[in-house]
Amino acid sequence: xxxxxxxxxxxxxxxxxxxxxxxxxxxxxxxxxxxxxxxxxxxxxxxxxxxxxxxxxxxxxxxxxxxxxxxxxxxxxxxxxxxxxxxxxxxxxxxxxxxxxxxxxxxxxxxxxxxxxxxxxxxxxxxxxxxxxxxxxxxxxxxxxxxxxxxxxxxxxxxxxxxxxxxxxxxxxxxxxxxxxxxxxxxxxxxxxxxxxxxxxxxxx
Amino acid sequence: xxxxxxxxxxxxxxxxxxxxxxxxxxxxxxxxxxxxxxxxxxxxxxxxxxxxxxxxxxxxxxxxxxxxxxxxxxxxxxxxxxxxxxxxxxxxxxxxxxxxxxxxxxxxxx
Numbered sequence: 311x312x313x314x315x316x317x318x319x320x321x322x323x324x325x326x327x328x329x330x331x332x333x334x335x336x337x338x339x340x341x342x343x344x345x346x347x348x349x350x351x352x353x354x355x356x357x358x359x360x361x362x363x364x365x366x367x368x369x370x371x372x373x374x375x376x377x378x379x380x381x382x383x384x385x386x387x388x389x390x391x392x393x394x395x396x397x398x399x400x401x402x403x404x405x406x407x408x409x410x411x412x413x414x415x416x417x418x419x420x421x422x423x424x425x426x427x428x429x430x431x432x433x434x435x436x437x438x439x440x441x442x443x444x445x446x447x448x449x450x451x452x453x454x455x456x457x458x459x460x461x462x463x464x465x466x467x468x469x470x471x472x473x474x475x476x477x478x479x480x481x482x483x484x485x486x487x488x489x490x491x492x493x494x495x496x497x498x499x500x501x502x503x504x505x506x507x508x509x510x511x512x513x514x515x
Numbered sequence: 516x517x518x519x520x521x522x523x524x525x526x527x528x529x530x531x532x533x534x535x536x537x538x539x540x541x542x543x544x545x546x547x548x549x550x551x552x553x554x555x556x557x558x559x560x561x562x563x564x565x566x567x568x569x570x571x572x573x574x575x576x577x578x579x580x581x582x583x584x585x586x587x588x589x590x591x592x593x594x595x596x597x598x599x600x601x602x603x604x605x606x607x608x609x610x611x612x613x614x615x616x617x618x619x620x621x622x623x624x625x
Contacts, residue, residue, distance in 0.1 A: 327579070328579050328582050329582065342586075346590070346593075347593070350592055350593025351593065354594075354600065358597055358601050358604045362604030362608040379541055386533045386537070390527070396523075397523050397526070492574075499569075503569060506561055506568065507561055510540065510557050510558070514543075515557050
């Protein structure tokens, strides 16, 4: 495998001018840009639908923001534990890095659980994708699509983080897993960044 | 190795900024300002928070300018999309609104 890799690097330029550390990082950035278009389209169409709807319910009165404010805080905290994991790797402490990666995954898992709780609660109160007691049908539809799409990303992120913990455990040198951990971090912070937008547009405004 | 020279900004300072901005966001809703002003303020706060995450947590500040442009592209596309969709949305709203019959709003819900 390493022979293939070395042959490959002989053909391809060794480093990309955009991300000198690795091609993987550039790959993740391009993936995230594509993913951001997905979220951008969802949020932009949400904004357009809402601006032109006559009976859009007041989101924070219907959805409640106490729980989601806490979820926002939780996701910000998990972003901090993610960068701390990276910092510990650069200092050569694999064990601490692994713990911080685990805390990050735990934060994500709690976030998704709270979202499931919130959805259950809202569905019981009558918020459905096909209608709701407060006004425009699209209010419920867009709510479930946008938060669902984001929740799916968090779930994928938790699985991704758990896989990376395994990789960090297997590589004896801390710096050997620095790059892939940084790439994982990019994905995780992106999920946090998107939530900042979702929280503002779907709950607060 | 290039990684070893990677700068680590003061992450805790960014965390506190994010936490403070979130509290301000929550406070803004309850201010007696107009709906439009509150909306603009909330958008500005959200963009600031997102920029902090991208610049420091995602290290975009320490990357090349071209990578920053790649990251900005989706935001530009989404902004354009709002302006592309709005005229259509307003045209539909104009068609349905003046009638103001309860029957029309009922059927619009299905």
